[in-house]
Amino acid sequence: MGPILAVEGLKAYYQMRYFGTLREVRAVDDITLEIQRDEIYGLAGESSSGKSTLIKTIARAIRPPLNVVDGAVRFDFAGQGPRDIYTLSAPELAATRWRHLSYIMQGSMNVLNPVRRIRHSFVDFAFRHMSLPMPAFLRRVEEHLGHLSLRPDVLESFPHELSGGMRQRVTIALATVCRPDFIIADEPTTALDVVVQKGVLEMIRRLQREMGSSVLFVTHDMAVHANLTDRLGIMYAGRLVEEAPTRALFRQPLHPYTAHLIRSLPRIGDDTPRHGLEGRPPNLASPPPGCRFHPRCPLAMEVCQQTTPVMQELAPGHRVACHAAAQGILP
Amino acid sequence: MTVPLLELRSVGKTYAGGGLFSRRRVAAVKQVSFTLAAETPEVFAIIGESGSGKSSLARMVLGMSTASEGQVLFRGQDLAASRGRSARLDFMRQVQPIFQNPFEAFNPLTRVDRYLYATARNLTGAKNQSEAEAAADQALQQVGLSLTELRGRFPHELSGGQLQRAAIARALIPGPSLLVADEPVSMIDASLRMTIVNLFRELRDRLQVSILYITHDLATAYTISDRIVIMRQGEVVESGDARAVLAHPQHPYSIQLKNSVLSVEGAWNDDDDALAHGTTRSTEGTRP
Structure with missing residues (x-):
């Protein structure tokens, strides 16, 4: 079987018309990637790098002014063959969501309905996908909660009665109770403190292994990627700039931006000074010509200002879009 | 012995919760004591998970809430005893806050430079616009920005790093001796985070300002x-020299905290790490 998700040349722009002039924000610009079955694919990048827009586009959770301009998002759920999610009819999409494609959302504080008990959230989201009678469904939910070390009486609680870590586990339980083939996780641990974060990450890892699902895991925290993901893609200003197996990427980053992200991580017990990167991420409404990283890049050459680098596979499974790397210059 | 800059004497803070008939008391901060010396400026970190009372502590140090027990003394003066506008302004010249999310701290409809002028006029006695601009520009230079970059800009036109640096510049205008920074980098992008963190160190050396750095991020701390305290459920569990405490934590909670920090090396060097390797093996064994 092929990859579970193939994104080809995807372009998604925010298109706004002011008095007849079109203003475009190219938040996702020509992204091509594949996600295999049974793997955790990490996506890293800072805010305004387009990573949230990318996952929204992949999940077909977009509305104007965000439009897909070009490209395809093909999902191949078990035995169904690859299909572009944008060609599905509304009932097909509804049947796919949550059953095959689910979403662990950012900020568990805000995604659960504050005036409904957790049980109702489970019924709202998952009941119709499970084709079980209600008592059996609730038993199944309780069993699944037990799997995530949550007691069954959580179902009768309101979200505000639970701690941050418990709430995040509830959203994970919601997203995984139907045993979906593909899970998108958008910064699920960013709001949590370190002790809780580690527990939640272990849980995501364990569930993924047991269910054999694929996970697209988005966070800007490189330490989380190092500990969780199998492969890692780095986004900068709407483009994918580097992609490799996580371990290879950390051992030898080829793109200067990736190298900076890894080197600037402070570590306990290491006293060498760390530096931030000068400048700021570009405005996506008028990105710099050529390589979008060149105004901040320590290795910038003349060619970087004129030609946009293309993704090249420089080592097995290791793709990078950088003129310097293509000439063998390492960051 | 001179008067210390900031002294907390077994400070506690209790919030009353619950409904009209079921009053519950929640002790957010219990018996916290520490002292910052006036002569030697330092970066003093307060570390703890959410709900450990570190933000309650910051609010008390800033005089935004009063301690339920104990005393908060700034240069020997009890904050609870200070009254009136001029005493409050005097205090604000000495102690300035930096908030967590610069996008929320600034009104999106107000130009960022207005905040700097207002601070200059209210706290340094700048009489006209040109004096206020001079004070603002001088403070912005300290954080690596300039007034020409910021003039007339709205918050959404600046990056998070620039905006947080502008917030720090605003705090520096009256020449404070203490900055209270509550999670100043948790909303800042990874590529800019170290710039802000390093700036605190520079400010301590260059301007002799002490910084109360409140965070849950052990690595930047x-x-x-220079010194840290680790808090849990309102109590200080461990305190001392930052390097010594974080290199060899003694209290079980500090050890747990340190072990929970994900590191890049830890992901592959430590073969017992359940997150990286162990789970696959252990679950395979139990499958039917």
Whole structure:
């Protein structure tokens, strides 16, 4: 079987018309990637790098002014063959969501309905996908909660009665109770403190292994990627700039931006000074010509200002879009 | 012995919760004591998980809420005893806050430079616009920005790093001796985070300002702080020299905290790490 998700040349722009002039924000610009079955694919990048827009586009959770301009998002759920999610009819999409494609959302504080008990959230989201009678469904939910070390009486609680870590586990339980083939996780641990974060990450890892699902895991925290993901893609200003197996990427980053992200991580017990990167991420409404990283890049050459680098596979499974790397210059 | 800059004497803070008939008392901060000396400026980190009372502590140090028990003394003066507008302004010249999310701290409809002028006029006695601009520009230079970059800009036109640096510049205008920074980098992008963190160290050396750095991020605390306290459920569980405490934590909670920090090396060097390797093996064994 092929990859579970193939994104080809995807372009998604925010298109706004002011008095007849079109203003475009190219938040996702020509992204091509594949996600295999049974793997955790990490996506890293800072805010305004387009990573949230990318996952929204992949999940077909977009509305104007965000439009897909070009490209395809093909999902191949078990035995169904690859299909572009944008060609599905509304009932097909509804049947796919949550059953095959689910979403662990950012900020568990805000995604659960504050005036409904957790049980109702489970019924709202998952009941119709499970084709079980209600008592059996609730038993199944309780069993699944037990799997995530949550007691069954959580179902009768309101979200505000639970701690941050418990709430995040509830959203994970919601997203995984139907045993979906593909899970998108958008910064699920960013709001949590370190002790809780580690527990939640272990849980995501364990569930993924047991269910054999694929996970697209988005966070800007490189330490989380190092500990969780199998492969890692780095986004900068709407483009994918580097992609490799996580371990290879950390051992030898080829793109200067990736190298900076890894080197600037402070570590306990290491006293060498760390530096931030000068400048700021570009405005996506008028990105710099050529390589979008060149105004901040320590290795910038003349060619970087004129030609946009293309993704090249420089080592097995290791793709990078950088003129310097293509000439063998390492960051 | 001179008067210390900031002294907390077994400070406690209790919030009343619950409904009209079921009053519950929640002790957010219990018996916290520490002292910052006036002569030697330092970066003093307060570390703890959410709900450990570190933000309640910051609010008390800033005089935004009063302690339920104990005393908060700034240069020997009890904050609870200070009254009136001029005493409050005097205090604000000495102690300035930096908030967590610069996008929320600034009104999106107000130009960022207005905040700097207002601070200059209210706290340094700048009489006209040109004096206020001079004070603002001088403070912005300290953080690596300039007034020409910021003039007339709205918050959404600046990056998070620039905006947080502008917030720090605003705090520096009256020439404070203490900055209270509550999670100043948790909303800042990874590529800019170290710029802000390093700035605190520079400010301590250059301007002789002490910084109360409140965070849950042990790694940045280790990188910049001189002393730390670790809080849990309102109580200080461990305190001392930052390097010594984080290199060899003694209290079980500090050890747990340190072990929970994900590191890049830890992901592959430590074969017992359940997150990286162990789970696959252990679950395979139990499958039917």
